[in-house]
Amino acid sequence: MARRRNRKYAVPGVAERMQNFKAEVMKREGYTVDLNHPDDVKYEVAKELGVPLQPGNNGGLTTESVGHVGGKIGGSMVREMVRLAQEQLANREKS
DSSP states (O other), X not given: OOOOTTOOOSSTTOHHHHHHHHHHXXXXXXXXXXXXXXXXXXXXXXXXXXXXXXXXXXXXXXXXXXXXXXXXXXXXXXXXXXXXXXXXXXXXXXX
């Protein structure tokens, strides 16, 4: 799996904050996260799921198995974003 170093975000300058958010979410999920390399949590998730993901070339892995890793991480992040949005809406209604 090639690293996507050139992710394009809709909001300029948000890349570092998204990496921090990923680290926060995955830490709350019980994973060990290196705050200097939050993207590396994917290896711990992969190990838990039985996917032999390693740094470097993972051309032998199926899209499905790699998708399980990304889905677990991304799904956790989306759930947290929804929770935060609901919390903000509830706070607005109180005002």
